[in-house]
Amino acid sequence: MNILLTGGLGFIGSHTAVVLAQQGHQVVILDNLCNSQMEVLANLESITGKKLRFYEADIREGLALRKILSDNQIEAVMHFAGLKSVAESAQDPLKYYDNNVCGTINLIEAMQAEKINKFIFSSSATVYGVPQYLPYDEDHPLEPINTYGKTKLQVEEILQDLVKSDPSWSVVALRYFNPVGAHESGLIGESPKGVPNNLMPYICQVASGKLPHLNIFGDDYETKDGTGERDYIHVMDLAEGHVAALNFVNQHPGFHAINLGTGVSYSVYDLIGAFEQAANSMIVRKVQPRRSGDLAIYYAKADKAKNLLGWQAKRDLQVMCKSGWNFHKQKS
Numbered sequence: 001m002n003i004l005l006t007g008g009l010g011f012i013g014s015h016t017a018v019v020l021a022q023q024g025h026q027v028v029i030l031d032n033l034c035n036s037q038m039e040v041l042a043n044l045e046s047i048t049g050k051k052l053r054f055y056e057a058d059i060r061e062g063l064a065l066r067k068i069l070s071d072n073q074i075e076a077v078m079h080f081a082g083l084k085s086v087a088e089s090a091q092d093p094l095k096y097y098d099n100n101v102c103g104t105i106n107l108i109e110a111m112q113a114e115k116i117n118k119f120i121f122s123s124s125a126t127v128y129g130v131p132q133y134l135p136y137d138e139d140h141p142l143e144p145i146n147t148y149g150k151t152k153l154q155v156e157e158i159l160q161d162l163v164k165s166d167p168s169w170s171v172v173a174l175r176y177f178n179p180v181g182a183h184e185s186g187l188i189g190e191s192p193k194g195v196p197n198n199l200m201p202y203i204c205q206v207a208s209g210k211l212p213h214l215n216i217f218g219d220d221y222e223t224k225d226g227t228g229e230r231d232y233i234h235v236m237d238l239a240e241g242h243v244a245a246l247n248f249v250n251q252h253p254g255f256h257a258i259n260l261g262t263g264v265s266y267s268v269y270d271l272i273g274a275f276e277q278a279a280n281s282m283i284v285r286k287v288q289p290r291r292s293g294d295l296a297i298y299y300a301k302a303d304k305a306k307n308l309l310g311w312q313a314k315r316d317l318q319v320m321c322k323s324g325w326n327f328h329k330q331k332s
């Protein structure tokens with residue numbers, strides 16, 4: 001199929017591009033490079049051995065979008081483009097609503113005009129908010145506690161209304177848990193601009209001496225060792241989940257929200273321990289007070305993805321840490 005990946009040079013989009021291209025799909029990438037670099041494209045081409053079509057464009061540019069969709073006879077869109085920092089979304093909410101919500105409306109309007117109605121959306125576990133029970137299943141109440149999560153929920157609601165108004169649309173909102181790791185080649189991985197927000201790239205920068213120590217925000221939570229617990233998932237598992245979702249949207253009109261997680265939670269200390277083993281180095285750490293807005297623990301119920309998509313995560317914490325570190329070493 002001809003598939004447009006918005007945000008396809010970013011962390012999750014680039015890994016998905018590899019799996020799609022290797023399965024014979026025609027991958028077209030659109031990215032405005034606000035959180036990615038052009039060199040990712042060359043690395044994608046060297047991993048896949050294929051030339052990939054790339055457009056430096058913004059999802060808020062309606063006319064450009066329509067032209068890209070029609071010139072490439074796009075049949076389905078995977079929408080990764082978005083801003084993802086919880087902290088920044090609190091400081092600059094309008095930037096987040098504009099990019100994540102208005103940008104998505106603009107994209108689906110362009111799709112509607114070009115009569116394309118298969119859509120896979122990068123949603124997030126942040127849509128659930130404070131756990132009323134765990135694991136979060138897809139029927140858990142949706143009460144995000146930050147602006148970033150609200151933008152994801154708003155888009156899901158817009159997509160649901162769209163499907164109600166026109167049942168020919170086929171939409172999957174994939175609610176990702178905590179993606180980490182990198183492609184085994186070490187050529188692509190998570191490479192945020194500025195100081196990393198996410199734990200794994202931060203640990204990598206401490207291990208390589210770029211950052212002096214890792215801050216652990218709270219070691220007095222009611223978790224197995226007092227630190228926060230998350231459902232870390234290897235980015236290649238996530239990428240394969242998108243291919244499974246693509247097969248699904250081809251046959252199932254409607255709106256479907258599906259968790260992509262492993263169903264297992266690991267603490268910050270678990271992740272550090274696995275990383276120290278993988279990198280054979282000590283991570284200097286400092287325990288700091290809890291951060292407001294952080295949840296103690298959450299993880300996915302992953303059964304719906306298994307039942308509907310026939311997908312389940314395969315890679316363990318060691319593989320996540322080894323591949324993440326391998327990417328970081330090659331890059332620096």
Ligand SMILES: NC(=O)c1ccc[n+]([C@@H]2O[C@H](COP(=O)([O-])OP(=O)(O)OC[C@H]3O[C@@H](n4cnc5c(N)ncnc54)[C@H](O)[C@@H]3O)[C@@H](O)[C@H]2O)c1
Nearest residue numbers: 007010011012032033034035036058059081082122124176
């Ligand atoms: N990484 C995570 O922890 C995580 C968890 C849950 C959900 N998500 C969602 O998954 C998606 C992909 O995340 P990621 O980790 O790959 O992030 P990323 O920042 O690495 O990738 C996003 C890409 O989108 C591009 N982009 C952003 N706004 C754009 C715009 N207006 N027009 C065109 N391109 C634009 C960026 O340049 C970047 O290359 C995001 O929507 C994010 O909110 C990520």
